[in-house]
Amino acid sequence: MIEPFDDTYFMKKALNEAEIAFEKGEIPVGAVIVIDNKVIARGHNLTEQLNDVTAHAEMQAITAAANFLGGKYLKGCTLYVTLEPCQMCAGALYWSQISKVVYGARDLERGCINLKTKLHPKTTMEGGVLEEEASSLLKRFFVMKRNLN
Amino acid sequence: MIEPFDDTYFMKKALNEAEIAFEKGEIPVGAVIVIDNKVIARGHNLTEQLNDVTAHAEMQAITAAANFLGGKYLKGCTLYVTLEPCQMCAGALYWSQISKVVYGARDLERGCINLKTKLHPKTTMEGGVLEEEASSLLKRFFVMKRNLN
Numbered sequence: 001m002i003e004p005f006d007d008t009y010f011m012k013k014a015l016n017e018a019e020i021a022f023e024k025g026e027i028p029v030g031a032v033i034v035i036d037n038k039v040i041a042r043g044h045n046l047t048e049q050l051n052d053v054t055a056h057a058e059m060q061a062i063t064a065a066a067n068f069l070g071g072k073y074l075k076g077c078t079l080y081v082t083l084e085p086c087q088m089c090a091g092a093l094y095w096s097q098i099s100k101v102v103y104g105a106r107d108l109e110r111g112c113i114n115l116k117t118k119l120h121p122k123t124t125m126e127g128g129v130l131e132e133e134a135s136s137l138l139k140r141f142f143v144m145k146r147n148l149n
Numbered sequence: 150m151i152e153p154f155d156d157t158y159f160m161k162k163a164l165n166e167a168e169i170a171f172e173k174g175e176i177p178v179g180a181v182i183v184i185d186n187k188v189i190a191r192g193h194n195l196t197e198q199l200n201d202v203t204a205h206a207e208m209q210a211i212t213a214a215a216n217f218l219g220g221k222y223l224k225g226c227t228l229y230v231t232l233e234p235c236q237m238c239a240g241a242l243y244w245s246q247i248s249k250v251v252y253g254a255r256d257l258e259r260g261c262i263n264l265k266t267k268l269h270p271k272t273t274m275e276g277g278v279l280e281e282e283a284s285s286l287l288k289r290f291f292v293m294k295r296n297l298n
Binding site: 047051059063066073092 | 200208238239244267
């Protein structure tokens with residue numbers, strides 16, 4: 001049987017969010033949160049528009065998912081995010097006790113893996129899903145920004 | 150000359166916020182952000198009321214301060230917070246490039262010091278200001294919660 005709802009399917013939804021950020025002139029990172037194969041929250045980076053360093057895609061998705069579920073813990077949920085989470089977002093994921101985190105591209109400098117941010121023991125993390133797409137969108141954004149300045 | 154605006158003065162403002170959290174049944178942590186001896190933002194923990202793990206005192210104060218300043222970087226600002234920031238809040242402080250962080254009580258298990266969260270190179274941090282007051286408010290809260298359950 002073909003399973004239509006796999007990691008690639010949901011990462012594409014996160015990439016759609018990243019593209020919306022791109023169009024708004026934001027660093028293009030997008031996220032969705034999924035439970036039982038349903039998207040219950042979406043978010044894209046809005047740090048420029050909101051003038052707020054905390055407005056990362058993941059933070060907004062975490063808040064929206066908790067709002068949808070009516071409880072602050074995201075047990076049974078999976079976060080799909082186009083870029084490896086930073087310390088702040090990984091710290092928020094720690095508190096949420098989310099079951100799984102799937103990211104696209106690595107962030108070697110500011111990502112939670114190399115900075116060793118602690119995740120909750122109940123959380124598993126994997127990466128590399130649609131990595132090329134996520135990474136090339138980011139590269140396009142920074143090339144465009146450089147040419148504008 | 151007596152300096153009325155010292156770390157103790159502003160930490161008392163943060164403790165006031167923590168007491169408001171206490172009265173709402175929230176883990177009592179409070180924060181203020183100060184620039185040029187003026188409080189420009191306040192926040193207290195609202196994770197229960199908002200059903201949101203990201204609603205820590207510091208996160209709300211960072212968002213409010215950026216809103217007040219009209220820019221997302223908190224250069225020249227000092228955060229006073231009654232409890233050592235967690236990974237999420239320290240991660241947000243990293244992005245904000247805030248000049249100084251002053252905390253009250255240590256958080257040995259979930260605080261950013263032992264978990265080695267990276268702060269911005271422009272940020273200095275010190276602790277222990279009104280530590281006893283901050284710590285005893287937290288202890289009172291957890292004793293009360295235990296007795297209620």
